[in-house]
């Protein structure tokens with residue numbers, strides 16, 4: 001290994017990464033994902049190892065982006081039960097290499113990048129797919145992604161009302177207080193009449209039902225990254241126009257897609273590129289799984305700002 005690999009802490013990531021810059025960069029990254037041959041992006045679907053005794057997962061997420069001269073890999077641990085012990089459920093590091101000779105350049109803390117880039121990508125989807133002039137935002141979950149989604153959504157639209165539901169009401173109340181929102185006792189109360197809904201839980205079973213959803217609403221489905229987990233009622237998946245971050249990943253990793261047998265209308269990047277329509281007047285779901293290019297681009301932004 002190179003004698004001195006730069007290390008970037010989460011505090012540094014937080015101090016230099018801003019949603020205002022990250023959201024447009026994620027939009028560009030997603031369009032590259034949907035034109036991989038032209039954009040020179042090589043990104044296999046992540047490899048996941050299950051750690052049975054702890055019910056945890058290790059994901060390995062490499063990517064090479066030729067025209068960005070960017071070579072990186074994220075290592076991600078997802079231990080959903082950690083949160084019950086007040087421990088983070090996700091830990092991540094992003095290794096950035098010199099694409100010319102393969103030498104390691106930097107090791108960047110991936111926790112904050114995962115938190116922010118995921119919400120930034122959902123913000124891009126929301127910009128294109130939410131009904132016009134959305135007023136009510138619903139967040140289901142009260143963890144790390146719930147918080148970042150509250151913040152990122154408000155960078156796109158000035159929602160009048162933000163509703164938060166969590167299986168633990170005290171946690172919903174805490175986040176609602178911090179975000180100047182309303183804590184809801186049930187998921188139904190949170191999503192009824194909502195224009196934009198974010199499902200950001202570690203639930204392996206559906207938490208919302210089709211009959212609760214307003215026609216034309218937009219849903220960012222961010223949890224359920226396993227092929228046998230689903231967060232969204234299959235009837236919603238069947239009724240909605242479904243966008244994904246990556247088709248290759250969705251048909252392998254997303255229980256929401258696999259178990260519902262929902263048709264994928266297109267990738268977010270295809271919609272950004274104009275190859276697919278943004279059907280904002282219909283019920284839409286953006287199924288997010290998380291991609292290495294998002295981490296690599298965010299890590300590069302951090303490195304560029306700390307050099």
Ligand SMILES: NC(=O)C1=CN([C@@H]2O[C@H](COP(=O)(O)OP(=O)(O)OC[C@H]3O[C@@H](n4cnc5c(N)ncnc54)[C@H](O)[C@@H]3O)[C@@H](O)[C@H]2O)C=CC1
Nearest residue numbers: 083089141142143144145200201202203223224288289290
């Ligand atoms: N698509 C993407 O790129 C990414 C997706 N994720 C996923 O988003 C979800 C949330 O992640 P974080 O906020 O970081 O996790 P977290 O551990 O901070 O929060 C998890 C939330 O889910 C709730 N929850 C857990 N089990 C539940 C159940 N059975 N029913 C209802 N609620 C339940 C918890 O109470 C908590 O509010 C996870 O599924 C995670 O894997 C996380 C990062 C990136």
Ligand SMILES: O=C([O-])C1=[NH+]CCC1
Nearest residue numbers: 076114225289290291
């Ligand atoms: O892309 C990512 O970092 C993740 N996807 C699901 C859990 C974390």
